[in-house]
Amino acid sequence: MKQNRKIVVLMICLGGVHLVSLFAGFFSPYDFAQQDRDFPYLSPSQIHFRDAQGSVRWRPSVCLLVERPGDSGAYDEDKKKCFPVRFFVRGAEYRLLGLFQLDWHLFGVSPPAKIFLVGTDGYGRDVFSRLLYGSQVSLFSGLMATVLSLAVGALLGMVAGYYGGWIDAVVMRCTELFLALPWLYLLFALRAFLPLHISPILAFLLLIAVIGVVGWARPGRLIRGVVLSGKENQYVLAARLFGGSDVYLMRRHLLPQTYGILLTQAALLIPQYILAEVTLSFLGLGVGEPAPSWGNMLAALQQYSVLVSYWWMWAPGVVLIPVFLSYGLLASAMQARAAGMTREE
Numbered sequence: 001m002k003q004n005r006k007i008v009v010l011m012i013c014l015g016g017v018h019l020v021s022l023f024a025g026f027f028s029p030y031d032f033a034q035q036d037r038d039f040p041y042l043s044p045s046q047i048h049f050r051d052a053q054g055s056v057r058w059r060p061s062v063c064l065l066v067e068r069p070g071d072s073g074a075y076d077e078d079k080k081k082c083f084p085v086r087f088f089v090r091g092a093e094y095r096l097l098g099l100f101q102l103d104w105h106l107f108g109v110s111p112p113a114k115i116f117l118v119g120t121d122g123y124g125r126d127v128f129s130r131l132l133y134g135s136q137v138s139l140f141s142g143l144m145a146t147v148l149s150l151a152v153g154a155l156l157g158m159v160a161g162y163y164g165g166w167i168d169a170v171v172m173r174c175t176e177l178f179l180a181l182p183w184l185y186l187l188f189a190l191r192a193f194l195p196l197h198i199s200p201i202l203a204f205l206l207l208i209a210v211i212g213v214v215g216w217a218r219p220g221r222l223i224r225g226v227v228l229s230g231k232e233n234q235y236v237l238a239a240r241l242f243g244g245s246d247v248y249l250m251r252r253h254l255l256p257q258t259y260g261i262l263l264t265q266a267a268l269l270i271p272q273y274i275l276a277e278v279t280l281s282f283l284g285l286g287v288g289e290p291a292p293s294w295g296n297m298l299a300a301l302q303q304y305s306v307l308v309s310y311w312w313m314w315a316p317g318v319v320l321i322p323v324f325l326s327y328g329l330l331a332s333a334m335q336a337r338a339a340g341m342t343r344e345e
Contacts, residue, residue, distance in 0.1 A: 003337040010330040017323065018143070021135035025094030028129035029108045029115055033290040034092060036114065036124035039065070041310050042075065044119045048082060060085045062115050083113035119312035121300060131315055134292035137281075138316075139323070141207050141293075142274035146266050148212030149273075153220035153265075154258060158250050160220075161227030171220070178217035183276075186214055188285070200291035207286055211276050219265040223258045230257045260334070267331035271324045278320070294320065 020027055047060045061084045063077035089108040096102050109115045118127040160171035198206070227250075230236065236253050244252075280286035281295025289296060294316035301307045301314070 003333050006333045007330065007337065010326055010333065014323075014326050014330070017135075017326075018139055021132065021139050023096065024129075024132035024136055025096060025102065026104060027106050028094075028126070028132045029091065029105055029117075030126040030129045031092035031094065032125065032130045032133040032292050034125060034129075036120070039075070039114065039116070039120050039124045040122050041306075041313075042116055042120040042124070043310075044312055045114070045116045046077065047085070062109055062113055064113050081113075083109045085109055085115060118315050119310070121297075121313065122306070127297075127312060127315055130292040130297060131294075131319065134294045134297055134316065135319075137204055137287050137291070137293035138274055138277050138295065141204060141211070141277040142270045142272075145208045145212035145215070145273040145276075146269045148208060149215040149269060150219050150262050150266060152213065152216035153218070154223050154255070154262065156216065157220035157223030158227055158254065158258075161224040162231055162246065162250055162254065164228075168224070171224070175217040175221045178214065179221075183214055188280075197288075200287050203287045207277055207280065211273050215269060215273065219261065219269070222261050222265065226258050226261060227254050230254050264331055264334045267327050267334055271327040274320070274323070278316075 042065075045062050047062060049058075049060055050056055061082040063079055064081040064083070065075040066078050068074040068076050085107055086109065087107050089105055090103045091105045091108050093101060093103045107115075116126050116128065118131060121127055121130070156171050156174075160168040231249075231254060233253075236249060239249055239253060277286055277293065278295035278298065281293045282299050284296075284299065286295055287293045297313075297316045306313055
């Protein structure tokens, strides 16, 4: 029961993160490509709960920024001109779930004030907005690539374990080949054959295809082992004697036995694939500008001046830590639960 509660809590937390990512346009105050060249590498906005007279106010506010005299690129707050942070405001248009055109945002401030919760990048773009929009690429590329890997692995592992013979031999030799090759270099090699300058949507789909196809071998091998033992169960043999087709036996009796492995492998593969996307985009081989991903946002840190001077540009890397930790804990909890069920049997 303890492991079950842990799994539920972790899945709720991860589900919340993915839900916020899915509705990034609503939670972001600005469009991810909106530039403000007057504020390059601006530090995060200060949120105030006191007015100029020191009185406490329940509504937070941000003050207007004015350029410091004689110091180009440096800004100070004008404490006499503060603007309240408003909720459920209209702003830049975006497409919700890619279907509905909306312009409602969770929060914002009235012009000419600006609110940058995580500062700006070199083009004056809001890092917080780009962080949310970038999560759609990084998180969902890992999620969808995992679905592709598990689907291919389940299909080939099921067929290899059920039929055996030369089919099993061919599939197992392929799994050994994929397991022996270093997956990161294989990704580089596959990506090198693809066009370099492509649209962000096509680049996203290609990333999913490339990453997903590379990683099917391990889950496929595990599923084969489950099917090899499962097909010898008495109820499977009885269903075959009563005329059950191969497809029926695999779908009805063998596939349900693999659900635990599929879920555990998903928890292990998703962070690996997120890291693969981040790595490819960091090196300029993934989704390109102006579309954000956590990888191409971190690419700005390749400049030494950015690396040492603007700490908020580390935000995508910092966000990756709890995401990876949550998936790791989820995988461990699932493995512990499976081990406990095995001991009970």
